[in-house]
Amino acid sequence: MTGLNALKLDANVVVLGKDRVGKSALTVRFLSRRFIGEYGNIESIYSHNVVMDGRDITFNIWDSPCCQDLSMETSPYEKKVQWANGFVLVYSICDRASFNSVTKLIQSIKDFQGMVMVPMVIVDNKRDLNHRWTVLSEEGRMLTLTIDCQFYVVSAAENYYSVLMVFHGLIDRIWKSKSAIKKQAGIKDIVKSMSAVFARRRTDSL
Numbered sequence: 001m002t003g004l005n006a007l008k009l010d011a012n013v014v015v016l017g018k019d020r021v022g023k024s025a026l027t028v029r030f031l032s033r034r035f036i037g038e039y040g041n042i043e044s045i046y047s048h049n050v051v052m053d054g055r056d057i058t059f060n061i062w063d064s065p066c067c068q069d070l071s072m073e074t075s076p077y078e079k080k081v082q083w084a085n086g087f088v089l090v091y092s093i094c095d096r097a098s099f100n101s102v103t104k105l106i107q108s109i110k111d112f113q114g115m116v117m118v119p120m121v122i123v124d125n126k127r128d129l130n131h132r133w134t135v136l137s138e139e140g141r142m143l144t145l146t147i148d149c150q151f152y153v154v155s156a157a158e159n160y161y162s163v164l165m166v167f168h169g170l171i172d173r174i175w176k177s178k179s180a181i182k183k184q185a186g187i188k189d190i191v192k193s194m195s196a197v198f199a200r201r202r203t204d205s206l
């Protein structure tokens, strides 16, 4: 269960994207600061505690092989999406189809979560392979403008800090969205108790 108090947050994060875009590389880079090259096809949930901006964050990061991500009708996918508080959507600059699949993922997440504001970030990975690009970073930037989310250009192979920024940015979004939900729930409680008081007064005066 996720929770929010003054300085503590549990965040369930799902990393999604087409095959071989670097989902595991990105996740492992964040968790261990390392790039190990080959990662296999194992589905894993990693738990990781960090302190960010004075907040105690527990990340639960679900890294799964691609094909499950793109079979959007299946219930494991739906379950995963509903479990998440935030999403890292990855494409590779060398793979145009992976960029197109991010657009589909965004739509499916919105459909399953049914929320207006779903915290997500888009990651343009493998920037070290600039000579093999098929997707311009401007295209990724344009995509984020249409859905109000953050955009990161990274190379999981070459740089730890850019990857760290991805998870930093996402946690900020999750934090804000949870605070907004809490506030809304608070307002609803106040409205409920006021309605109860007025209803009681009406019955008393009859």
Ligand SMILES: Nc1nc2c(ncn2[C@@H]2O[C@H](COP(=O)(O)OP(=O)(O)OP(=O)(O)O)[C@@H](O)[C@H]2O)c(=O)[nH]1
Pocket: 017, 018, 019, 020, 021, 022, 023, 024, 025, 026, 036, 037, 038, 039, 040, 041, 042, 064, 065, 066, 067, 125, 126, 127, 128, 129, 154, 155, 156, 157, 158
């Ligand atoms: N040059 C370069 N290679 C990368 C980068 N990130 C990942 N790779 C390589 O891309 C390949 C796929 O990386 P993975 O992290 O396994 O990709 P994935 O998205 O988890 O793949 P699936 O598990 O098949 O869905 C591996 O050979 C990685 O070494 C990067 O930033 N630059």
